[in-house]
Amino acid sequence: MAPGTERIDRSGSHAVLIGVSAYQDPSFPKVAAAEKSLRGVYRMLVDEELGGWSDEQVTPISNPVDCRRVMSDLRRLAQGTSGVLLLYFVGHGTVTMTGDLVLAVSDTVADEPDVTGLEYSKIRSALLGSPAKVKAVVLDCCYSGRAIDVLAGDRQDLADIADIRGTYTLTAADHLAHAGQADTYTAFTGELLGLIGTGVAGGPPVLTFAELYPHLRQRLIARNLPHPNQRGTDTADQCPVARNVSDEPSTTGHGRDSTDASAARQEATSKPIPPTTVRKPPSPPHTGTSDVTQYPSKxxxxxxxxxxxxxxxxxxxxxxxxxxxxxxxxxxxxxxxxxxxxxxxxxxxxxxxxxxxxxxxxxxxxxxxxxxxxxxxxxxxxxxxxxxxxxxxxxxxxxxxxxxxxxxxxxxxxxxxxxxxxxxxxxxxxxxxxxxxxxxxxxxxxxxxxxxxxxxxxxxxxxxxxxxxxxxxxxxxxxxxxxxxxxxxxxxxxxxxxxxxxxxxxxxxGNLYHEVPTQSMSNLVSVGGGNILAMDQSGNLWRYLAPNYYGSEKTRVGTGWKVMKKLVAIGDSAEDILAIDSSGNMYRYYGPNYYGSQRTQVGTGWDTMTQVTAAGDDTGDIFAVDGSGKLFRYYAPHYRGSQRKQIGTNWNTMKTIVGIRDISGNGTADILAVDGAGKLFRYYAPHYRGSQCKQIGTNWNTMTNLVAIPGIGTTDLLATNATTKIMYRYSGPTYSGTQRKQIGIGW
Incomplete structure (x- = not known):
């Protein structure tokens, strides 16, 4: 056998590959690149010239449902492994309120990830209970509902969360992991496979995690992609991953010529996954004798x-x-x-x-x-x-x-x-x-x-x-x-x-079930007396009457509002509103009719503001956050930039802000703010310092269309669940979910 082609000892080893590209909960966007990433890792592992695993030693699972069944199979496979136990996951990940990592399977519910997803603490227990000499975990995940192309995670080091004594853990990113398009790999998996496919020039004949990591990190940084992280104990980072197929020989005289490397790379991207191995949705249900559970997509x-x-x-x-x-x-x-x-x-x-x-x-x-x-x-x-x-x-x-x-x-x-x-x-x-x-x-x-x-x-x-x-x-x-x-x-x-x-x-x-068309309302604003205005997708402006907000009692008060990207309540007795169009022009519309012929332009350049909300103290003032995260107060009735007052920085970390009535006793409006993790904070006037804010809620990233309305001695909130389209009324000043009241459906 030629130098550098010795087989890697995979006796007693097993690899479990989990890829989730489709989710039933719309809060989790599709990760189209996860399917190709799963296949790419599988082909690399079973390539005799690269990973050296046999087909029987690799269990790929595509789009699984029922986290309990997945955990049961994982635990059983872990118990039967004595060599290297490798777990690879690509898809969405999320972090619970207690900071625990959860890997989302196809039927995971965003509001209840700890009971519908793969809790990493349970995965940790399964790995710790395995007699495998080396346990290696590769996680290509984070979580986000902000964009289809991005996977976002909580602001914690996922490698720290996933660390298991005596094993090696490699994570794609702490915060954001680029997901890639449908016909590509995810950024992390793509760079990892590319590195293995080309090899490390001058490196050892067998690439370990310790050898791969610095080169992988350098490649990701060079492309301005999120930085990976690793954790390893004992000598687990010396676990062999694949042979080094670099065209440039190493200092020990081992290596492969360019012909062999090219052939290996081509084979690694062309070898299909055996249809009896991939856990695809069965139709009809699988009745074979395989000892691995088949995972239906529904x-x-x-x-x-x-x-x-x-x-x-x-x-x-x-x-x-x-x-x-x-x-x-x-x-x-x-x-x-x-x-x-x-x-x-x-x-x-x-x-x-x-x-x-x-x-x-x-x-x-x-x-x-x-x-x-x-x-x-x-x-x-x-x-x-x-x-x-x-x-x-x-x-x-x-x-x-x-x-x-x-x-x-x-x-x-x-x-x-x-x-x-x-x-x-x-x-x-x-x-x-x-x-x-x-x-x-x-x-x-x-x-x-x-x-x-x-x-x-x-x-x-x-x-x-x-x-x-x-x-x-x-x-x-x-x-x-x-x-x-x-x-x-x-x-x-x-x-x-x-x-x-x-x-x-x-x-x-099946096709007999029909979703009732929802009102798909956006840009909800309060216009006095607790009544609200809302815009539908066709650009019609509707008035909903408090306290019931019945759709059967709504009144259309305008058309052609589709050109307006943001509506802002002023809060004065005239029920006037501010509207910002796509060009950044801001207009004042006079209630209760909101005729376009009687509007007054009060500003330009407002498209640079990421958030605008009423101050909530009936002064007519507004709060606005610019692209750099600076928080300003603009004074009514002219809202001139030359007279604005900066009152904060780093507010771009907040996804939603709402001005509410003062409870601190200084006569100036307070602010409610929801950060990227869904935590709800109350910031107290007049300085709105982060050191003095108070967290009063969690899981608010599932709610949209937050509207401040008058309460009994305080400000209440209307909020709509983004998944169920149910609107609730939260009573101030605590805004507790246990005391919320359902107002309507189809919002």
Whole structure:
């Protein structure tokens, strides 16, 4: 055998390669380059002239789902390895609130990565429990929802998080890892494979991690790409990776000529992965004898959920109408109480006294008001009691949809279904039904089915979970030749359960399931009284009325607003707004009509500002952050740059800022800010120093369209979940997620 061609000892070794290019949660963008990177690493390893692994020693897993199954297979393979145990991962990674690294598989939910992803602490345990002499981990991941082409991570050293005693760990980057395009490798894997494919001039005949790392780092830095990191203990960094195929001989006389190197590189990029080895979605399901689990791209198991019926209606309905009416009645009762008690305590309501000085009139009016509001409260309590329901359940499976309730079990098979949607059940219970004043007490969301002609006879009279005593008449949503009939009320559900339900409908119903078009509203601003303006994708400007923000009660107040890239509330009594167009011109539109013919231009060059928000203190001032991260306050009504005041730096680390009412007592607006990791901070006026800010929340990177609205003595927030499109109201000053209230869906 020629010098430099000795085989690397791979006896007792095993490599597990995991690549995730497609994700079910839209919060994780596709990583198209991950598939090619997975194949490239596989081909390099099984190339006899490079990695020297056999096909049986390499287990590639493409787009796996169910992290538990992946961990089970990884643990089993680790237990059977005595030589080198290599784990390679390419895809999205994320960091939990406690700083733990999680590798995202195809069905990982961004809001719950620790229970739906591969926790690195569990991977660490599996590796520590392996009898392998060397454990090597290569991670080509970070996490981001900002751009398809970038994988972003939390501001922590991932190599530190992933460090395991007695093993070697190589990570693509601490913060950002360039993902590459669909027909390329990721930047990190591409440079690693390129380095192995060309070899290290003058290097040893076998390249180890210790030999490769400085050259890999130099190549990445030269291309202005994120810097890699490594951690190694004992002699794990001397683990052989591949033969050195450099054309230039080493100082020990070993090496390969250019013909051999070229052939090896060509083979490394052309050898296909055996179809029996890659874990592709089976169709039909795999029934072979392979000892490695096949990973479907979508969950095949039915989705099941049940509700007890004992949850408050506010937990799963839009009950803002009930809350408004209930609050009005309580205020009326509180106002009337002094009018009854004070005259009695002062002995003004006695025979011969009080009739001439107004005490008796006040007393009588207070009694009438008190009895009226007390009657409303009793009526509302009766309504809530009558709207109680018994338990019910829902199942979505391969055969169709099944529900159970106090009325019995109903089954709706797919061959009798023309379409399935999730939307509001049209049967609102109203307190008043007048054109000028309508209060809808509760609004339910449920599954609707459009039946075929053969299946029309199986349509229910009332959906499962619908209160038996509800006086509202259920309406059929018209759609083509037939209507969509509600078959099941959706009770309290977590964001993850909603995602799983939609995935089950997409999997089992296929083309029968239709996503209800959302309003796709953007540029939400508050314009006084808690009302908001919102712009749809067609450029129409709509006014939504507080406190319910019902789509059925919105009013269009303008068209052609698509040219405006940013709307900013001023907060004055005139309900005026500022609008910035694509050229950076800023205009003032006068409420409540916002006519373009009456607008006034108040500035130019505002396209250099990354964020603009109202000050929140009714002065009409605004806060703005420029491209370098400087925070300025612009003073109304002219907003001149020559009169602005710089009040901070490094604000480009914040993804969202919102001006809110002062609580520090100095009369100047405070600021809420969300950083890249989703942490919510409150910055106190007038200096807005980072050293004095207070963290008051986490996971706010899942929320969009933050709008400050008036609260009771403070500022509340409206925020929309980017995945579920559900709008919530957060009460200030804590903005706790446990106390948030659902306002609407489809935002």
């Amino acid at each position: 969950p095949a198991a039915p989705f099941t959920i049940s509700w007890t019926g004992k949850d408050p209606l506010s937990a799963y309905t839009n009950s803002s109408g009930m809350g408004c009416l209930n609050g009005f009645a309580k205020v009326g009762l509180a106002v009337s109480s002094p009018g009854v008690l004070i005259p009695l305590l002062m002995h003004r309501i006695t025979s011969g006294t009080g009739q001439d000085d107004g005490w008796m009139a006040w007393f009588v009016l207070s009694i009438v008001l008190g009895l009226f509001t007390l009657g409303i409260l009793l009526w509302l309590s009766t309504v809530t009691y009558r709207l109680r329901t018994n338990g019910w359940s829902l199942r979505v499976g391969p055969q169709g949809i099944a529900t159970t309730s106090s009325s019995g079990r109903c089954e709706y098979r797919w061959n009798h279904v023309r379409g399935v949607t999730i939307e509001e059940i049209v049967a609102p219970m109203k307190f008043f039904d007048a054109a000028d004043f309508t209060v809808k007490l509760y609004k339910y969301t449920g599954i609707h089915i459009q039946f075929t002609t053969d299946g029309a006879s199986s349509s229910p009279s009332r959906p499962a979970g619908w209160p038996p005593s509800h006086p509202g008449k259920i309406a059929i949503r018209r759609s083509g030749r037939a209507g969509r009939i509600p078959v099941c009320v959706l009770g309290p559900m977590t964001d993850r359960q909603r995602t799983e339900l939609k995935m089950a409908l997409k999997t089992h119903a």
